[in-house]
Amino acid sequence: xxxxxxxxxxxxxxxxxxxxxxxxxxxxxxxxxxxxxxxxxxxxxxxxxxxxxxxxxxxxxxxxxxxxxxxxxxxxxxxxxxxxxxxxxxxxxxxxxxxxxxxxxxxxxxxxxxxxxxxxxxxxxxxxxxxxxxxxxxxxxxxxxxxxxxxxxxxxxxxxxxxxx
Amino acid sequence: xxxxxxxxxxxxxxxxxxxxxxxxxxxxxxxxxxxxxxxxxxxxxxxxxxxxxxxxxxxxxxxxxxxxxxxxxxxxxxxxxxxxxxxxxxxxxxxxxxxxxxxxxxxxxxxxxxxxxxxxxxxxxxxxxxxxxxxxxxxxxxxxxxxxxxxxxxxxxxxxxxxxx
DNA sequence: CGCCATTTAGTTGCGCACAACTAAATTGCG
DNA sequence: CGCAATTTAGTTGTGCGCAACTAAATGGCG
Numbered sequence: 001x002x003x004x005x006x007x008x009x010x011x012x013x014x015x016x017x018x019x020x021x022x023x024x025x026x027x028x029x030x031x032x033x034x035x036x037x038x039x040x041x042x043x044x045x046x047x048x049x050x051x052x053x054x055x056x057x058x059x060x061x062x063x064x065x066x067x068x069x070x071x072x073x074x075x076x077x078x079x080x081x082x083x084x085x086x087x088x089x090x091x092x093x094x095x096x097x098x099x100x101x102x103x104x105x106x107x108x109x110x111x112x113x114x115x116x117x118x119x120x121x122x123x124x125x126x127x128x129x130x131x132x133x134x135x136x137x138x139x140x141x142x143x144x145x146x147x148x149x150x151x152x153x154x155x156x157x158x159x160x161x162x163x164x165x
Numbered sequence: 166x167x168x169x170x171x172x173x174x175x176x177x178x179x180x181x182x183x184x185x186x187x188x189x190x191x192x193x194x195x196x197x198x199x200x201x202x203x204x205x206x207x208x209x210x211x212x213x214x215x216x217x218x219x220x221x222x223x224x225x226x227x228x229x230x231x232x233x234x235x236x237x238x239x240x241x242x243x244x245x246x247x248x249x250x251x252x253x254x255x256x257x258x259x260x261x262x263x264x265x266x267x268x269x270x271x272x273x274x275x276x277x278x279x280x281x282x283x284x285x286x287x288x289x290x291x292x293x294x295x296x297x298x299x300x301x302x303x304x305x306x307x308x309x310x311x312x313x314x315x316x317x318x319x320x321x322x323x324x325x326x327x328x329x330x
Numbered sequence: 331c332g333c334c335a336t337t338t339a340g341t342t343g344c345g346c347a348c349a350a351c352t353a354a355a356t357t358g359c360g
Numbered sequence: 361c362g363c364a365a366t367t368t369a370g371t372t373g374t375g376c377g378c379a380a381c382t383a384a385a386t387g388g389c390g
Contacts, residue, residue, distance in 0.1 A: 016223075017287070017298075018286070018287030018290060018291070019216075019219050019223075020305055021290075021301055021304070021305050022197060022201065022212075022216070022290070023216060023219075023236070024304075024305045024308040024309050024312070025193060025194055025197055025305075025308055026194065026197075026212075026213075026216070027236075027237055027308075027309075027312050028190060028194075028308040028309075028311050028312045028315075029190055029191065029193075029194035030237065030347075030348095031237075031311070031312045031315040031316055032187065032190055032191075032311075032315060033347085033348095034315070034348090035315050036187065037348085046375065046376080047187070047191075047376090048191075048375085048376060048377090049375095051184075051187070051188060051191070054184050054188075058181075058184075063338085064338075064339065064340095065337090065338065065339085071188070071192075072192055072195065072196075073376090073377080073378095074377085074378070074379095075338075075339050075340060075341095076339095076340080076341080076342090076377075076378060076379075076380090077376065077377055077378075078339090078340095079339060079340050079341080080340090080341090080375080080376090081375085081376075083340095084375080095339095099337095099338085099385075099386075100338095100384075100385055100386085101337065101338040101339070101384070101385045101386070102337090102338060102339085102385095103338080103339065103340095121183070122182070122183030125183060125186075125187070126183070128314065128315055129311060129314050129315060130314045131310070131311065131314065133182075135307065136186055138307070139186070139189075139304070139307045139308070139311065140185055140186050140189045142300065142303070142304045142307070143189040143190055143192075143193040143304070144189050144192075144193075145296070146193050146196070146197075146294060146296065146304065147189070147192050147193045147196045149293065149294050149295045149296065150193075150196035150197060150199070150200050150293055150294065151196055195377075195378095198377085198378095199378090202378085211345065211346080212346090213345085213346060213347090214345095228368085229368075229369065229370095230367090230368065230369085238346090238347080238348095239347085239348070239349095240368075240369050240370060240371095241347075241348060241349075241350090241369095241370080241371080241372090242346060242347055242348075243369090243370095244369060244370050244371080245345080245346085245370090245371090246345080246346075249345080260369095264355075264356075264367095264368085265354075265355055265356085265368095266354070266355045266356065266367065266368040266369070267355095267367090267368065267369085268368080268369065268370095331390105332389100332390095333388100333389090333390090334387100334388090334389090334390105335386100335387085335388080335389100336385100336386080336387075336388095337384100337385080337386070337387090338383100338384085338385080338386095339382100339383085339384085339385105340381100340382080340383080340384100341380100341381080341382070341383095342379100342380085342381075342382095343378105343379090343380090343381100344377105344378090344379090345376105345377090345378095346375105346376085346377085347374100347375090347376085348373105348374090348375095349372100349373090349374090350371100350372085350373090351370100351371080351372075351373100352369100352370080352371070352372095353368100353369085353370080353371095354367100354368085354369090354370100355366100355367080355368080355369105356365100356366080356367070356368095357364100357365080357366070357367085358363100358364090358365080358366090359362100359363095359364085359365095360361105360362095360363095360364100
């Protein structure tokens, strides 16, 4: 009320709007996660484990480093996750012979077979969303754009000035 | 290849598209979280703690139950989180006199004062996104719609049939 | 060649999310 | 009233995510 910013939006309203956005994303992410949880229960995979398997199914065999790049995850997250996938019998880890620092991950026969069961998952998810594909695609594109922005701005974005540019 | 579904999208492509959507949401959520992390560093708040404080700033005083409803979080998440907020001196917890089961949470003077500093956070976030407010709003609406769908579909959405309706 | 910076995984610690459970208070029904 | 079902927080255990660190291998430079 008492102050109107250069962006034409009062501080208070801005705080409220912000509440909506950050919260919406947070809630959607968790809701999605929940649906995946039930959809993936039969496969004995968590959602992040499923993401890793998707990457491996597509690329066949990757060093941990590459998996991390595809999924934006570091070794702190991936190492234990991959251990669990290995314990479940879905992947194999081997130190690379030509570079002993690197660890190569690839699906086992069982892990590869799992892909057939996984083919049914996306449809169940799409059914759960009940959204037309077109809108889903738009959402995806918006999210990707947002992520790209946030990533470049992230490293202490403290003093970058204008929001409304 | 060998089978084309009723939804006109082959299984394989569907799996790939799915990869994109779920991953996009996951990545965006984490990217957002990262930006908030840096923006909230000065306030000594994590992102979920910030959400709780937003709710408390808006409503003044709430039982744990209500906070959980606003944020879709259960006591398993909230109890330790609120303990930490209490340890930080930002909130107070008191068992309700008229219903001893309930615990009432309200900001301390320090917690209330924190709001002033927090007013700057949304603008920093908006700056980091670099998106026009209109597009942000659209994104928010899409996400809310998605969450609503997912929530109703969630309880074992196994055999709900058609995605493309 | 020898040494230091870099790269790559892994480990530790902390916080969130969620399922499954416990504990205590309250409600309601016979 | 008395007891079972419900409501409300809290606890425990597991897994993800990230920061900060360690350990080992590699690459490059004097």
